[in-house]
Structure formats: structure tokens, C-alpha cells
Amino acid sequence: MLFINTRPIDRAQPLTECLRQSGFDVVDLPLLELTPRPYNNILQQxxxxxxxxxxxxxxxxxxxxxxxxxxxxxxxxxxxxxxxxxxxxxxxxxxxxxxxxxxxxxxxxxxxxxxxxxxxxxxxxxxxxxxxxxxxxxxxxxxxxxxxxxxxxxxxxxxxxACPPETHQRFLDFVARVDQFEPPYWSCISSEASWNNWLVLTRDHQEIVSACHYLVLGERLYQLLRHDKNATQACLNSTKILNLEPETILQTIVQLQRKL
Missing domain, CATH: 3.40.50.10090 (Rossmann fold)
Known part of the structure; x- marks a missing residue:
């Protein structure tokens, strides 16, 4: 079982550890990097x-x-x-x-x-x-x-x-060995920005996009993926989740696997 962990590097570890302890292979592929802006007069006001x-x-x-x-x-x-x-x-x-x-x-x-x-x-x-x-x-x-x-x-x-610069190379390394893993691949999408970065990253690899089952945070983001699925006629499998706790993500995957 493969999980693609798209969480920022400083937040990814608890989820990665939880899933690996449950027998998952985990690929860390952060889609967002957060960089503080300088303090300025606008912020002062x-x-x-x-x-x-x-x-x-x-x-x-x-x-x-x-x-x-x-x-x-x-x-x-x-x-x-x-x-x-x-x-x-x-x-x-x-x-x-x-x-x-x-x-x-x-x-x-x-x-x-x-x-x-x-x-x-x-x-x-x-x-x-x-x-x-x-x-x-x-x-x-x-x-x-x-x-x-x-x-x-x-x-x-x-x-x-922004999408971390090193993520592109991480993705290419993943593509080179993706055949080692049996679909579906699991991933979590927590924001529209993350989803857009994922689509850019996978533009030339639609087979990976279609092989993933996306756990999507909240109704609005879930509807966005459904809209993209209908607009592109792509095979996008998604399930809505209510929070990003590692146990919530693990339990959701376990429940979905029972239905496959």
C-alpha cells in the first residue's frame, strides 16, 4: 500500500510515522512550502x-x-x-x-x-x-x-x-519506481493550492493522477475535485475527510479498503 504524503515538510512526520507503523509505504512529496514575509509598514498598521x-x-x-x-x-x-x-x-x-x-x-x-x-x-x-x-x-x-x-x-x-523546488526532483524519482507499487495510491489534499500544485506536477503523468484515491479536507475542496473530474472526464476518486489527524486518515483508508 502506497501513501503519497503531500503535507509540508514540518508537518508531515506524524502522518508518515503513523502510516508506516501500519504497513504503508510512504513517499514524502510536499506540495507547499511556507516562507515568512518580511515585516513592513503595512503589517505595522x-x-x-x-x-x-x-x-x-x-x-x-x-x-x-x-x-x-x-x-x-x-x-x-x-x-x-x-x-x-x-x-x-x-x-x-x-x-x-x-x-x-x-x-x-x-x-x-x-x-x-x-x-x-x-x-x-x-x-x-x-x-x-x-x-x-x-x-x-x-x-x-x-x-x-x-x-x-x-x-x-x-x-x-x-x-x-509555494511548491518546494526540490519536490519536482522527488516526483521524478517517484515516477522512476512507481511500477513497484500496486494501485490505488492514497494521498491527502488539504487545500486548493496543494491541488493546483499537484496538477502542475503531474501534468505529463495522468496515469498517476488517475491511480490515486484522494482524501480531501472539507466539502468545498471535495466539490472542486468533483468539478475537475467532470470538466476533464478524468478518473478522479476522492473521499471527504473532516480533519488532518493521522488516525483519521488511517481509519478512512482502512474503511475504504474494505469496500474495494
Missing amino acids: LYLQLLSTQIIVVVSPTAVQVGMQYLQQSGLSLLQIQHIQWIAVGKKTAQRLSDYGVESHVPMVETSEGMLNLPLFNTLKDLKKIAFWRGEGGRQFMMQQCQDRHIDVLNFVLYDR
Whole structure:
């Protein structure tokens, strides 16, 4: 059984270890690399506006790390913004916030839709301003939904997201030995950016795209893959998952294998 681990290098190890202990061959093929952007005057002005902000949405452990570093650089302290409610996209992000003594709301489904469904959005009175600590290109849907509700959005772009340069060579090495593995190959897709990078990477190897069964995080991404399947008439097998916990991914694969 082959699993293609597309998670960023700094987040891939727990999943890789979990699956290898269960008898999987695992190929690490990270589709996103997160690189902090330099602190600048635009970020300085955004940080100062946190004094009148009700919610901060933090979309990844990297966003916590960079966001807190730049908060200190801005001259603000957590004490000055203790009025703010924090939302973490998932448990790993919430844990990184707790390292700074910050409690956060965590959705059942680790997606933009999951965060928007938190009771906080309906119970917090006079919600007028919300901040997003995020990477370039991420959480566009959620920010648009907030703007549609006439909430002022502070857009903290803290890092860039790109396919790591070494992934192309890793993929070529994988292609050279892919015949050693029997389909289906399993993989997890956690964002639209990851999916787009995968399509670029595999442009000349559609047989690999079709041989994979994709575990897709959340309904919107699942529908995106279904749209691409219908638009291209490609063989894309996908299953929706609600979080990225290694045990969730393993149990989903085991259940699907029983049906094959």
C-alpha cells in the first residue's frame, strides 16, 4: 500500500510515522512550502488596528509563529489585545496558540466553512472587525463571506506558499519506481493550492493522477475535485475527510479498503 504524503515538510512526520507503523509505504512529496514575509509598514498598521478588532482567525501553526513574532515587533502585547476572541483552524494551530497562553475556538471541520459555522459568529455582539493571520492566497472564501456580512477584514499576509523546488526532483524519482507499487495510491489534499500544485506536477503523468484515491479536507475542496473530474472526464476518486489527524486518515483508508 502506497501513501503519497503531500503535507509540508514540518508537518508531515506524524502522518508518515503513523502510516508506516501500519504497513504503508510512504513517499514524502510536499506540495507547499511556507516562507515568512518580511515585516513592513503595512503589517505595522494592521497590528495597530488589532486594538479595535474582535476576532483573529489563525489558519496554521506557521501563522501562529510568524504572527506572534511580528506582534512583538509591532510594539503590542497580548495583554493589550486580551479582549480578542481567537479562532484556530484546527487542533495543531490551537496547540501552538496555547503555547502563548491563548485559548481559541476550534471548528469540528478544519475548513473555512467549519470556522464560519462556529457559534461565536452568531453570539458575538457588534462584530465589526476581524483579522486573518494567513499565507498568501489562503482563506479567500472565508474572508469574502465576512465581507459579505459587512465585517471589516484585516488581511495579515504573513507568509508565502509555494511548491518546494526540490519536490519536482522527488516526483521524478517517484515516477522512476512507481511500477513497484500496486494501485490505488492514497494521498491527502488539504487545500486548493496543494491541488493546483499537484496538477502542475503531474501534468505529463495522468496515469498517476488517475491511480490515486484522494482524501480531501472539507466539502468545498471535495466539490472542486468533483468539478475537475467532470470538466476533464478524468478518473478522479476522492473521499471527504473532516480533519488532518493521522488516525483519521488511517481509519478512512482502512474503511475504504474494505469496500474495494
